[in-house]
Amino acid sequence: QTCALPICPALALGVASLDEKIDVDLIDPPAEAALLLQQLNDVTGSGLRFVAAERFSPTTVPLGNAIRGVRYLLLFAEAVLPRADLEAKVAAFLQLEKSIVRRSVKGIGRLIDVRARIQSLRVGDATDRARATAAGVTGRLTCVAAEVDMGPAGSVKPGEIVEALLGDASLPHQAIRDALLLGPATPAKPPWTEHVLEPELVKPGVQASASAPS
Numbered sequence: 126q127t128c129a130l131p132i133c134p135a136l137a138l139g140v141a142s143l144d145e146k147i148d149v150d151l152i153d154p155p156a157e158a159a160l161l162l163q164q165l166n167d168v169t170g171s172g173l174r175f176v177a178a179e180r181f182s183p184t185t186v187p188l189g190n191a192i193r194g195v196r197y198l199l200l201f202a203e204a205v206l207p208r209a210d211l212e213a214k215v216a217a218f219l220q221l222e223k224s225i226v227r228r229s230v231k232g233i234g235r236l237i238d239v240r241a242r243i244q245s246l247r248v249g250d251a252t253d254r255a256r257a258t259a260a261g262v263t264g265r266l267t268c269v270a271a272e273v274d275m276g277p278a279g280s281v282k283p284g285e286i287v288e289a290l291l292g293d294a295s296l297p298h299q300a301i302r303d304a305l306l307l308g309p310a311t312p313a314k315p316p317w318t319e320h321v322l323e324p325e326l327v328k329p330g331v332q333a334s335a336s337a338p339s
Contacts, residue, residue, distance in 0.1 A: 140283060141260040142302040148181075148188045193308035194244055196272045197283050198253055198301040203265040205297065211267045212248050214290055219246060224289040228282075239289035242281040244272040246290075253303075260301045272306065 136142055155161045158178040165175040201211070218224065224240040249257075249268025257268065269290070273281050283300035287293070 136302060137282065137284075137300075140300045140302060141262070143256060143260055144302060144304045146188055146192070146305050146307075191307050192275055192305050194272055194275050194306035195280060195302060196270065196304040196306060197286065198249060198257055198303050199269040199271065199283060199287060200249075200257055200262055200266045200299045200301070201268075202297065203267050206267050206291075208248065208267050211269065215246055215248055215269065218290050226285050226288045226294075228285065237281060237285060239281050239285055242274045243286070244274060246271050256303055257299075257301060262299050262301065270303070275306075 155164065158180065161178045162175050165178075169175065218240070221240050223238050225236050225238055228235045228237050247270050249270045253268050253270050254266065257263070257266065269286075271286050273286070283298075284294045287296060287298055
């Protein structure tokens with residue numbers, strides 16, 4: 126039996142994930158989803174567990190087009206960023222019309238409006254901290270839960286959210302992808318404003334992680 130197994134979207138090195146979705150093309154698959162799940166989990170390594178399977182029809186929207194967003198958990202040491210300070214930062218960010226950061230890839234700079242791509246942003250609660258524990262992140266932590274848009278043009282990256290929210294992308298933090306958010310097929314060109322900078326205008330050392338496609 127052979128299969129094609131595209132996985133999307135990719136994550137930056139060091140970003141944990143609690144939710145992965147894949148398209149699988151199988152030759153002669155099991156008739157029942159429960160049997161497929163059992164067979165997958167029987168051969169799956171530690172740290173990975175299949176929880177659901179659904180048969181797609183020929184007209185089903187491809188997974189890459191169905192993902193409309195991502196929910197991230199961004200975790201900080203409480204001693205570095207107390208909850209009261211984080212609440213103030215989140216409240217101030219949500220009042221902004223724009224929040225621009227610069228992404229640099231191979232010498233090409235792009236100005237990203239992080240605020241335009243944030244669907245929701247809030248200080249994390251006990252449920253979010255429990256999810257972080259499930260990803261192996263424990264301790265005295267503060268947390269931000271951020272839902273961001275994702276489309277064919279890519280998405281805002283966790284480090285860019287931290288930079289826009291706190292003014293410093295280098296502040297120690299742990300990012301977790303808590304969920305991939307599904308919805309209707311996304312348009313080819315989302316209404317996001319980006320400005321490409323000339324290579325010589327980009328300063329070296331600017332935050333640029335390679336997670337979602339851009």
